[in-house]
Amino acid sequence: MALKYVDYSLYLVTDSTQAILGNRDLVQVVEAALEGGVTLVQYRDKLSDTAVLVSTAKKLHAITKKHKVPLLINDRVDVALAVGCEGVHIGQDDLDLPSARKLLGDNAIIGVTVSTLEEAQAACRDGADYLGIGTMFATSTKTNTKDIIGTAGTKEILRGIAKEGAHVRTVCIGGINASTVQRVLYQSSDPSKELDGAAIVSGIIAAEDPKKAAQELLELVRTPPPFAAASIASPHKPVDIKVLLRQVLDIVAGVADTTPLSHNMTNLVVQNFAANVALAVGGSPIMANYGEEAADLSKLGGALVINMGTVTPEGLENYAKALKAYNLAGGSVVFDPVGAGATAVRRNAVKTLLAAGYFDVIKGNEGEIKTVFGSVVQQRGVDSGASTLNEEEKARLVRDLARRERNVIVMTGATDFVSDGSRTFAVENGHELLGRITGSGCVLGTTISLMLAVCKKDKLLAALAGFIALRDRGRSCSCQGRCQKAQELSYLL
Ligand code: 3NM
Ligand code: MG
Structure with a gap:
């Protein structure tokens, strides 16, 4: 498999519903978010017909390419193929990962939603490039989630795949915003495996100023939280x-x-x-x-x-x-x-x-x-x-x-x-x-x-x-x- 260098730190997932996007133009909102510094974009649209999906994805791809950021499509391998973008994100109920890989090839980025260790292990075995681990917190953006796993559940998954998924990247998702993102990354990460970033929908798409929201979030994901302990003794150092x-x-x-x-x-x-x-x-x-x-x-x-x-x-x-x-x-x-x-x-x-x-x-x-x-x-x-x-x-x-x-x-x-x-x-x-x-x-x-x-x-x-x-x-x-x-x-x- 070809090496894919992808920065997962601030992963924008889109939403086209009235409640989140309002009357704004999705392409403009995503462009603003890219200017603010999002490092990866997933086009997630559960409403539009296939023709609209393809035409919107093409517009999005034009602007993500300009910012040298990969574009992934939620669920729809066919749309990703039609657009020629960098990959897809699939859920547990979507096309299976081996089939998606066969259709898209080794160079595509394929991510999978997981909420249990078993799902995470299977996705690692099947060659996922990254996992979207969730749901972190209850969120109105996605209500058919299986489980709210919080930081403790996320950490359990990370620890469980530390060996077999050493090269699989990870992001968390669900209800994450500027006031929670630092703590979520800090508390979820296990010493054996860290989260690579956070995936965010409403925190950016529904923001009054998506560019500013992305800038702030990027700054937050790149700095440890104020309460991070400056010095924790090494576990192997004997204590006097x-x-x-x-x-x-x-x-x-x-x-x-x-x-x-x-x-x-x-x-x-x-x-x-x-x-x-x-x-x-x-x-x-x-x-x-x-x-x-x-x-x-x-x-x-x-x-x-x-x-x-x-x-x-x-x-x-x-x-x-x-x-x-x-x-x-x-x-x-x-x-x-x-x-x-x-x-x-x-x-x-x-x-x-x-x-x-x-x-x-x-x-x-x-x-x-x-x-x-x-x-x-x-x-x-x-x-x-x-x-x-x-x-x-x-x-x-x-x-x-x-x-x-x-x-x-x-x-x-x-x-x-x-x-x-x-x-x-x-x-x-x-x-x-x-x-x-x-x-x-x-x-x-x-x-x-x-x-x-x-x-x-x-x-x-x-x-x-x-x-x-x-x-x-x-x-x-x-x-x-x-x-x-x-x-x-x-x-x-
Ligand atoms: N997937 P927000 S939660 C798209 O649990 C998605 O897998 C989830 O939206 C999962 O950042 C979610 O607005 C929505 O809370 C996250
Ligand atoms: Mg899906």
Whole structure:
């Protein structure tokens, strides 16, 4: 097969419906998008008759050639042949890939829509040049989708084809826009296989200014998101706990020295307690549950805690709004999915929030973390419920979830487990009295947020600092890693 150098980073898929295109001329809209920098175009038109398809495709091909961008046709191999464009995109219900290849030849670019690992593996075996993996998020542009697979499902597919599909390129599709594209590429990509780009319909075609929309999206796909961790330790580099503890104590001291803001959107039970703990460790708390305030607050260098302990429909909207504002500003966000496994409402709230934005740290008890992972657990109220996991299984759960979400997971319990996917720690930090008061877990979210505000570059250290701050003000400890606290941290995986 001939080598085809194709830039998949910003893949425009067209739509000719009134709802998306309106009364505008498709060819003009695509030309504007090309001027803005889209790197690949698929003509997707489910409405027009064959003669119109061919004549529109010819016009589109003339302008894509001018911009040296390939043009693919959705479904219709015959139209691609008539026009002589670069290839086709086929769905699972369209002409099969081997037949399309036979008709179009080795030099054609052929992409396939996949939403499961099995479909992806079959397409790789059959010689697809690229996969369109979806549906990422629910979208009005395509309603007959099989599954909303999100970033977690996309990553599972990428990991599953990393070997056999090493040369097969990949894009994600479905509901992706300027406010989600960076996170989607960041969270979906697996270390063994990255996404090559994002396919977008309404984010460009329905935009008031398609050229500007394409320019903005191209800039976004080419830069890492503001919350991308600058330094994650190499998985093979051994960790020196004493060195690490000194770094952690520096973070705790840094909070006391710089008084960062901890913006809490938290439950009615712990607001006062959490505010006082934030003050006690040297931070500056603001308890602001109104999402509109987040745009301003996110610019003050602090971090946000979203604690869904007393969730309401309005509260959920406020959380999502604040999450987006902090993601945009590069401020860190801690998620405390309180009682996640207790009710259907809370399980759905978790899904809604994970799809709405990026959490730097997710902190919960065993029942909550299992629910975030996707296991069905029945929590009794906000208590964790009986533990079903041994220590090694707990360590693996937090590690795997951290890898999936590409963040830091904190799971509290008699022993706490913390992981960033490459380093996993157990923290022996418990006290029998903690189980007899309310809010001890919630205030940990607040202390972690303060630590994140002073240490963005290593979120795992910040999370560990959140624990240490609750035990002892770092400033008053001069042990240099020699005291009892050093023994309380152990490195697991
Ligand atoms: N295919 P928008 S979703 C064409 O899941 C298409 O395979 C999908 O449109 C899939 O960018 C989709 O407007 C439409 O959300 C994507
Ligand atoms: Mg199709």
